[in-house]
Amino acid sequence: MARALNTLLGRILLFVLVSHAVLLPLLYLTLSHGTRVNAEDTYLDYLRGYSRFIADLIENQPVSMPDSDVVALMDSVVLGHDGVYAELRLPDRNLRSSIVSDADEQRFKEDFAFNSHDDEVYYLSMPVKVGEQEGQLNLGFSESDTAAEIARLHRQILISLVIYLLLAVLISIAMGVTLSRPLSGLQKVSRQVALGDFSKTLDAQSSIAEVVELAHDLEFMRHELVQVNTRLKTEIAERQVLEAKLRHSQRVETIGTMAGGIAHEFNNILVPITLYTNVVIEDLPEGSELRGYLLRVQRAARRARELVHKILAFSRQLEVEEKQPEDLAKIVREATDLFSSLSHATLDIEVEITEEPCFVYGDATMLHQVVLNLCTNALKAIPGMDGRIRITLTTETRHPSSALQDRQGLGASYATLTVEDNGMGMDAATSERIFEPFYTTRRVGEGTGLGLSVVHGIVLSHGGDIMVSSDLGMGSVFTIHLPLIPEGKPLLEQAPLRT
Amino acid sequence: MERCIPLSTMRINLFFILLFAVTGVTAEGSREVVLVVANESPIVAVSSLELRKLYLGLPVALQGNFARPLRNHSDEQLQEIFFQSAMAMSEAAYERQLLSLTLRFGRLQPEVRHSVEDLKDILREDDKAITYMWRSDIAEEDDLRVVKLLWLEH
Numbered sequence A: 001m002a003r004a005l006n007t008l009l010g011r012i013l014l015f016v017l018v019s020h021a022v023l024l025p026l027l028y029l030t031l032s033h034g035t036r037v038n039a040e041d042t043y044l045d046y047l048r049g050y051s052r053f054i055a056d057l058i059e060n061q062p063v064s065m066p067d068s069d070v071v072a073l074m075d076s077v078v079l080g081h082d083g084v085y086a087e088l089r090l091p092d093r094n095l096r097s098s099i100v101s102d103a104d105e106q107r108f109k110e111d112f113a114f115n116s117h118d119d120e121v122y123y124l125s126m127p128v129k130v131g132e133q134e135g136q137l138n139l140g141f142s143e144s145d146t147a148a149e150i151a152r153l154h155r156q157i158l159i160s161l162v163i164y165l166l167l168a169v170l171i172s173i174a175m176g177v178t179l180s181r182p183l184s185g186l187q188k189v190s191r192q193v194a195l196g197d198f199s200k201t202l203d204a205q206s207s208i209a210e211v212v213e214l215a216h217d218l219e220f221m222r223h224e225l226v227q228v229n230t231r232l233k234t235e236i237a238e239r240q241v242l243e244a245k246l247r248h249s250q251r252v253e254t255i256g257t258m259a260g261g262i263a264h265e266f267n268n269i270l271v272p273i274t275l276y277t278n279v280v281i282e283d284l285p286e287g288s289e290l291r292g293y294l295l296r297v298q299r300a301a302r303r304a305r306e307l308v309h310k311i312l313a314f315s316r317q318l319e320v321e322e323k324q325p326e327d328l329a330k331i332v333r334e335a336t337d338l339f340s341s342l343s344h345a346t347l348d349i350e351v352e353i354t355e356e357p358c359f360v361y362g363d364a365t366m367l368h369q370v371v372l373n374l375c376t377n378a379l380k381a382i383p384g385m386d387g388r389i390r391i392t393l394t395t396e397t398r399h400p401s402s403a404l405q406d407r408q409g410l411g412a413s414y415a416t417l418t419v420e421d422n423g424m425g426m427d428a429a430t431s432e433r434i435f436e437p438f439y440t441t442r443r444v445g446e447g448t449g450l451g452l453s454v455v456h457g458i459v460l461s462h463g464g465d466i467m468v469s470s471d472l473g474m475g476s477v478f479t480i481h482l483p484l485i486p487e488g489k490p491l492l493e494q495a496p497l498r499t
Numbered sequence B: 001m002e003r004c005i006p007l008s009t010m011r012i013n014l015f016f017i018l019l020f021a022v023t024g025v026t027a028e029g030s031r032e033v034v035l036v037v038a039n040e041s042p043i044v045a046v047s048s049l050e051l052r053k054l055y056l057g058l059p060v061a062l063q064g065n066f067a068r069p070l071r072n073h074s075d076e077q078l079q080e081i082f083f084q085s086a087m088a089m090s091e092a093a094y095e096r097q098l099l100s101l102t103l104r105f106g107r108l109q110p111e112v113r114h115s116v117e118d119l120k121d122i123l124r125e126d127d128k129a130i131t132y133m134w135r136s137d138i139a140e141e142d143d144l145r146v147v148k149l150l151w152l153e154h
């Protein structure tokens, strides 16, 4: 009940009902009183005037009327409109209408106001002078017709007011509905907006200016909200990507620095081992048992040196010296040729290399290594025989509006190298860590966990970036971006590369 | 508590006291309303038509004198009797007529007095003055005279 009263319709109805509950009785009382007084006064005026007329008729005779004529006049009054009683009372005689009785005379009680004495008859008395005699003309008229007329008028007023009340209620319901319908429409949509559904427009199906304006303002707000929301969403997404990248590269950087330091020390330790082993091997006769042992030491030392070099490549401590303009297309083609000649025949290797000139400033051997490492991993990820590896190289010109690419520091144009396989793929936890040195999912002895960290180091030292997109069982795509340089440009004019 | 007079009884007593006070009912016979002038007034007779004209503010010569009508507002019932028996119209109609005649002919309206003593004084001072009152009000006055009987209680 209380809730229904708190709606717009409820309030309007309540207001109309309360105001009418006060006003209508007041109106009824005023109107009915007015009509009653008016009707009574009119009747009273008529009765008094008529009685005076009869009295004048008797009074103003040149010769006083014979009694029989007076009685006849009294009869005509009683027979006339509303007539009930008529007599002329003189000091010596009483000339009463023959139609009224003594009992009627008993009832005579003079009235001065309508409806007094509870007898439904208006009795009145007029002074008359007949000759020298002072007389009284006593007349009585029925009040019932006038009372009935007044009652009828009152009923009519009551009916009109009831109809008026019903109309007012109907109109207020209509008003409440026309007011609240567009508002509840607005409310529905704005609730959806609040819940995050911005698809519907806020529009009021109403001709009421305030409602239309409200709808207009709300729609403006919704529009702003949508824009702010989308801006915010893209910004958050960009930030998340950047933060992830930053976290990742920081971790890789830390590990790289550490590993680089260890590798450096290791290299220093390996130098005397390799040197003195070589010296001792020279001095030992061929085929001797000791020489055989030392040759194994030499091989192991060489393997250790390779490992150290890989670590140093990852930690980018091998850069600078050997960089020069290189045709990336040529490098990729050579590497993939080498790879396909080494892999088994059932493997479907697809290579797609752009015709565009594709020059980068870098180290050919290292870039070679990148392609080979990626291809090797792809191959290892394919469990069965029907594997497919797809290598593409394309060139792109940076889209000027992309803020993300701006932050990556890539030049105006860059090469995109992708290595895609349909192998077993990896889950998110794995792909998070694959660029870390020594991270591997393979058994001990099967993988070193250095392949991708080397790739990562090389790509970064060439001013590029590397991304992986993969899902368990869905294969993987490795994407590398490398900045391009105009073909044949002198070395010195190259901008210093970001590391 | 039981000895107290019930409130309703007290009311009825009060009502009768007031009724007697207002209507001035006396033991001797029925009441009358009469038209009164001073003893020395030249006015001796007023017809009912002349009376009505007089109180509607129209110029009426009574025995060759222009009378000065006065309205007696001392008593509610007296007024009712005046409107019914003398003017033969309702109070509202009387006021309406009076206003329209005043506007049409520019006549002065009959003066109104609220006290019977005032009225008597005017009658004594002005022999053209004429007014109506209960006969009981002039029973003691020998310098005032009745010109016409207006109403007799039935």
Ligand SMILES: Nc1ncnc2c1ncn2[C@@H]1O[C@H](COP(=O)(O)OP(=O)(O)O)[C@@H](O)[C@H]1O
Pocket (backbone or CB within 6 Å): A377, A378, A379, A381, A421, A423, A424, A425, A426, A430, A434, A439, A440, A441, A442, A446, A447, A448, A449, A450, A451, A452, A453, A475, A476
């Ligand atoms: N193409 C690929 N598909 C699925 N997993 C891969 C792929 N490439 C790399 N990985 C995962 O990344 C890990 C690290 O790779 P990598 O650094 O080359 O070391 P390794 O190959 O010695 O394990 C691998 O152990 C493997 O789990």
Ligand SMILES: [Mg+2]
Pocket (backbone or CB within 6 Å): A373, A376, A377, A447, A449, A450, A451, A452
């Ligand atoms: Mg590997």
